[in-house]
Amino acid sequence: MSGPRGWALVTGASSGIGRELARCAGADGYNLILSGRNTAALEDLAREIGAASGVNARPCPADLSQPGAAHDLWTRAQALADGPIHVLVNNAGLGSHGQFASTPAGDAREDEVIAVNITAATQLMRHAIEEMRPRGAGRILNVASAAAFMPGPNMAVYHASKAYFLSLSEAVASELSNTNITITALCPGATRTAFFERAQTGTTWLMKLAPMPTAQSVARTGWKGCMKGRRITVTGLDNKIFTFMPRLAPRALVSALTGWFLRRAG
Numbered sequence: 494m495s496g497p498r499g500w501a502l503v504t505g506a507s508s509g510i511g512r513e514l515a516r517c518a519g520a521d522g523y524n525l526i527l528s529g530r531n532t533a534a535l536e537d538l539a540r541e542i543g544a545a546s547g548v549n550a551r552p553c554p555a556d557l558s559q560p561g562a563a564h565d566l567w568t569r570a571q572a573l574a575d576g577p578i579h580v581l582v583n584n585a586g587l588g589s590h591g592q593f594a595s596t597p598a599g600d601a602r603e604d605e606v607i608a609v610n611i612t613a614a615t616q617l618m619r620h621a622i623e624e625m626r627p628r629g630a631g632r633i634l635n636v637a638s639a640a641a642f643m644p645g646p647n648m649a650v651y652h653a654s655k656a657y658f659l660s661l662s663e664a665v666a667s668e669l670s671n672t673n674i675t676i677t678a679l680c681p682g683a684t685r686t687a688f689f690e691r692a693q694t695g696t697t698w699l700m701k702l703a704p705m706p707t708a709q710s711v712a713r714t715g716w717k718g719c720m721k722g723r724r725i726t727v728t729g730l731d732n733k734i735f736t737f738m739p740r741l742a743p744r745a746l747v748s749a750l751t752g753w754f755l756r757r758a759g
């Protein structure tokens with residue numbers, strides 16, 4: 494059964510920004526495929542959204558760091574949604590902290606960052622566009638970051654992964670500009686979620702000094718941007734300024750300052 498607005502696939506729906514984006518999509522009348530690794534959290538959320546919004550919400554667990562996981566997720570999502578998928582919320586992501594230069598060559602966490610933030614996200618985008626193209630319509634919300642706008646010493650691979658995602662989003666949005674398929678890159682700054690604890694950042698200067706909005710407020714802004722078909726949505730005035738400044742300053746200065754913000758504060 495197709496909901497009033499169709500189906501949305503949300504990755505990383507088990508916590509943080511993704512969980513709130515799923516709530517926004519449900520409140521807007523979309524049936525939901527909810528993905529993540531934490532099956533119990535997905536089941537709880539599916540029940541909650543189903544009861545609150547009267548839409549179909551179905552868990553579809555996946556570990557997107559595994560080879561082939563994105564293809565498998567898309568196939569299972571298509572089977573669960575007994576109709577086309579109209580919205581892809583490409584949100585699952587993780588970070589890692591520490592100097593790249595002192596990271597062991599066999600570090601698994603940074604490989605996971607690349608597998609989830611870059612490889613799986615790209616593959617899901619390709620699947621979504623392949624399905625949306627014949628209909629000439631659809632929405633993709635890529636959760637990038639304010640980090641996309643600047644190199645990030647102490648979180649180098651994470652910043653680079655988000656720069657990649659922003660660049661990919663903008664380029665493909667341009668390729669599709671004569672269709673009703675829109676691609677929005679959501680670029681939040683530091684947000685109150687489990688992200689930093691999982692990335693083992695400790696308390697950085699960024700966390701000490703930046704106002705940290707809730708996942709709910711970030712998701713609401715991002716969802717609105719996606720529904721309006723905006724190409725880039727940067728959340729909050731502070732982040733709008735923060736992401737504009739690197740255009741004016743020398744690159745080496747931008748790297749040095751960002752690296753300082755990402756240092757542990759004692």
Ligand SMILES: NC(=O)c1ccc[n+]([C@@H]2O[C@H](COP(=O)([O-])OP(=O)(O)OC[C@H]3O[C@@H](n4cnc5c(N)ncnc54)[C@H](OP(=O)(O)O)[C@@H]3O)[C@@H](O)[C@H]2O)c1
Nearest residue numbers: 505507508509510529530531557585586638683684686688
């Ligand atoms: N928090 C911030 O300051 C911030 C700022 C800018 C951008 N972002 C971006 O926002 C997105 C959501 O992050 P968040 O802040 O909401 O953090 P979070 O609470 O840690 O949520 C991350 C989500 O990604 C999923 N995920 C992580 N690794 C996965 C894997 N291997 N396979 C499948 N799913 C996986 C997690 O699912 P499971 O736990 O079920 O595995 C979880 O649902 C990320 O792309 C992040 O880079 C965050």
